[in-house]
Amino acid sequence: MAASIVQSASNIKSEGAYPSSEAWVALNTSVDGRLQPGIPFARPCFPLASNETKGHFSPSDCNIVEADYLNHLSISNTVGGYINTQWETCQRTGQECLLDWTLPSNAAATMPPRICSQGSVPTFAIDVRNATDVLRGLEFSKEYNISLAIKNTGHDYKGRSGGPGALALWLHNLKSIEFAPNFIPQNCPSAMRTEYAVTVGAGVQFSDLIPFATEHNITIPSGGDLSVGAAGGYPQGGGHGILSNVYGLAADRVLEYEVITPRGEHIIANDCQYSDLFYALRGGGGGTFGVVLKMTTKALPGMPVNAVFSTFNSTVPGNRLEFIRFMVENSLTWAQQGWGTYIIPSEGILLANTVLQPAAANESMKELREFMTGNLTGTFLMTVEPNYETFFNNYIGALIHVPVGVPLTPASRLIPVQSFSENREQLISTLNDIQNVDILIAFGTTPFLFGSNNRTSVTPAWRDSLWHVVFGDIWNYDTSTTDISQKYSNLSAVANGLRDFTPDSGAYQNEADVYEPNHEESFWGNNYPLLLSIKQKYDPDHILDCWQCVGWRGPSSPQYSCYIEGF
Numbered sequence: 303m304a305a306s307i308v309q310s311a312s313n314i315k316s317e318g319a320y321p322s323s324e325a326w327v328a329l330n331t332s333v334d335g336r337l338q339p340g341i342p343f344a345r346p347c348f349p350l351a352s353n354e355t356k357g358h359f360s361p362s363d364c365n366i367v368e369a370d371y372l373n374h375l376s377i378s379n380t381v382g383g384y385i386n387t388q389w390e391t392c393q394r395t396g397q398e399c400l401l402d403w404t405l406p407s408n409a410a411a412t413m414p415p416r417i418c419s420q421g422s423v424p425t426f427a428i429d430v431r432n433a434t435d436v437l438r439g440l441e442f443s444k445e446y447n448i449s450l451a452i453k454n455t456g457h458d459y460k461g462r463s464g465g466p467g468a469l470a471l472w473l474h475n476l477k478s479i480e481f482a483p484n485f486i487p488q489n490c491p492s493a494m495r496t497e498y499a500v501t502v503g504a505g506v507q508f509s510d511l512i513p514f515a516t517e518h519n520i521t522i523p524s525g526g527d528l529s530v531g532a533a534g535g536y537p538q539g540g541g542h543g544i545l546s547n548v549y550g551l552a553a554d555r556v557l558e559y560e561v562i563t564p565r566g567e568h569i570i571a572n573d574c575q576y577s578d579l580f581y582a583l584r585g586g587g588g589g590t591f592g593v594v595l596k597m598t599t600k601a602l603p604g605m606p607v608n609a610v611f612s613t614f615n616s617t618v619p620g621n622r623l624e625f626i627r628f629m630v631e632n633s634l635t636w637a638q639q640g641w642g643t644y645i646i647p648s649e650g651i652l653l654a655n656t657v658l659q660p661a662a663a664n665e666s667m668k669e670l671r672e673f674m675t676g677n678l679t680g681t682f683l684m685t686v687e688p689n690y691e692t693f694f695n696n697y698i699g700a701l702i703h704v705p706v707g708v709p710l711t712p713a714s715r716l717i718p719v720q721s722f723s724e725n726r727e728q729l730i731s732t733l734n735d736i737q738n739v740d741i742l743i744a745f746g747t748t749p750f751l752f753g754s755n756n757r758t759s760v761t762p763a764w765r766d767s768l769w770h771v772v773f774g775d776i777w778n779y780d781t782s783t784t785d786i787s788q789k790y791s792n793l794s795a796v797a798n799g800l801r802d803f804t805p806d807s808g809a810y811q812n813e814a815d816v817y818e819p820n821h822e823e824s825f826w827g828n829n830y831p832l833l834l835s836i837k838q839k840y841d842p843d844h845i846l847d848c849w850q851c852v853g854w855r856g857p858s859s860p861q862y863s864c865y866i867e868g869f
């Protein structure tokens with residue numbers, strides 16, 4: 303293994319004081335041989351590769367990559383895999399190692415003269431298994447001034463879990479899950495006991511956790527994709543899902559984090575100790591304040607879910623606008639009744655409710671049913687699912703398709719509740735005008751009924767909003783840098799339409815415009831000054847840095863040399 307690390311390290315272009323091969327070998331030894339080269343996911347499909355790119359051409363391995371190219375779990379199981387594949391590439395230079403996602407076996411993407419380039423895939427990654435591995439990574443990053451990426455599942459929409467030339471801490475294999483009934487955070491009074499809680503390692507994904515919850519007859523709300531990490535960027539940046547209206551954001555439910563701070567302390571942060579760091583890790587964003595090794599989250603009792611999926615006939619002109627109007631007119635009532643919603647303006651709506659009895663749920667959906675199947679000649683399906691897992695599999699998993707394994711970028715806006723009354727017509731027409739994007743979803747997943755526990759650092763705009771509206775564009779391996787740049791610009795322009803009539807609102811950092819204007823205000827609102835001081839306190843040497851994160855170095859920092867310029 304040491305020999306292959308030397309071999310890998312010797313292929314890397316050396317800039318300034320880039321660590322020598324010997325330094326990498328020493329790091330590898332200090333983490334018990336778990337340093338590994340970062341290899342682009344599609345590397346086996348390319349006969350040619352750039353000098354610094356490790357791995358080999360292998361037709362048999364390539365067959366596996368092709369078969370798994372759009373598989374979220376396969377990508378997130380791979381150290382060099384990124385769900386939104388532009389984050390494997392250097393978007394500014396066009397250097398990449400991507401397949402044609404519309405036809406992964408398309409040789410035009412992989413055969414000479416095309417070459418596989420390292421792009422933004424970190425040069426090396428430590429396959430973290432314990433706190434010492436993290437400490438060694440932090441020390442190495444500080445000593446050699448090499449950027450450190452914390453990588454969990456690689457879902458990040460802003461490229462914050464990779465970077466060219468970086469060393470990654472790969473947390474995927476920290477897979478412990480412990481049921482923790484009657485949990486009391488360390489050094490907290492017994493009055494702070496929580497009946498149901500679960501402690502998970504940093505690499506646990508919802509695909510691991512939701513079946514565990516079913517086994518223990520508890521409920522752990524998730525987002526819309528089971529391969530998202532339960533303890534990483536999702537809760538640290540906010541974490542919305544179809545049950546957030548009633549049970550809050552994932553950040554609201556965190557009870558405790560076990561963290562290695564950039565200062566090298568191994569601590570437990572909760573409401574009773576290191577409470578400033580705890581607050582920062584509940585909304586301030588991943589990759590910024592420390593490396594979370596474990597998280598304890600509140601769980602809910604097992605419960606049935608009233609579930610609805612309804613579509614309209616989109617071939618009839620005018621139905622889309624009528625559908626949007628009905629959604630805007632009814633969303634406040636639905637939220638007050640405890641429904642969470644995923645509204646897809648081109649197709650229909652998915653709803654979930656755990657607080658109404660089935661008869662009341664049926665009654666509350668009567669108008670929607672009549673409208674969708676009558677006026678809009680669509681479909682309406684309603685069931686009571688025995689638990690969250692079956693709800694997820696039968697509804698979100700089966701019926702909602704968020705593309706993965708493709709270059710995809712979103713932009714978004716939180717839509718305040720008063721926009722649904724004061725600016726109703728403008729909201730309807732603005733949404734109706736969003737036509738030229740590949741994805742548009744209005745998530746009725748804000749913590750509207752839940753309110754606030756006042757101890758998180760997400761933008762307060764979450765608490766005043768009814769919808770989180772997300773739209774996005776997709777491209778492919780052969781899209782030029784100019785065209786990619788145009789897509790980012792188009793999305794920003796669409797977002798401006800929503801920003802203009804919600805000037806006091808904000809955006810969800812994890813699903814925002816990569817080039818969000820005034821991002822400190824947008825992502826954190828009046829929490830920002832405190833977050834910045836916490837960043838300075840726990841990371842005085844500024845070891846952790848990520849794109850538009852609290853206290854970041856800014857776009858001209860060399861670690862952002864692969865982001866497209868000019869925004």
Ligand SMILES: Cc1cc2nc3c(=O)[nH]c(=O)nc-3n(C[C@H](O)[C@H](O)[C@H](O)COP(=O)(O)OP(=O)(O)OC[C@H]3O[C@@H](n4cnc5c(N)ncnc54)[C@H](O)[C@@H]3O)c2cc1C
Pocket residue numbers: 385386451452453454455456457458459462463473504524525526527529530531532533534535536538539540541542543587588589590592593594595704705706812813848
């Ligand atoms: C297909 C898809 C569906 C999604 N659905 C939803 C949804 O329904 N609701 C929602 O709220 N969001 C959703 N997201 C967005 C998701 O919340 C973010 O992408 C989130 O950042 C993912 O975190 P991760 O740890 O899984 O991914 P990564 O990309 O590995 O990490 C994301 C960020 O967190 C940091 N990080 C990760 N682990 C740690 C750790 N242990 N300690 C410190 N920092 C860490 C990383 O450095 C990076 O900055 C979705 C994303 C995708 C691609």
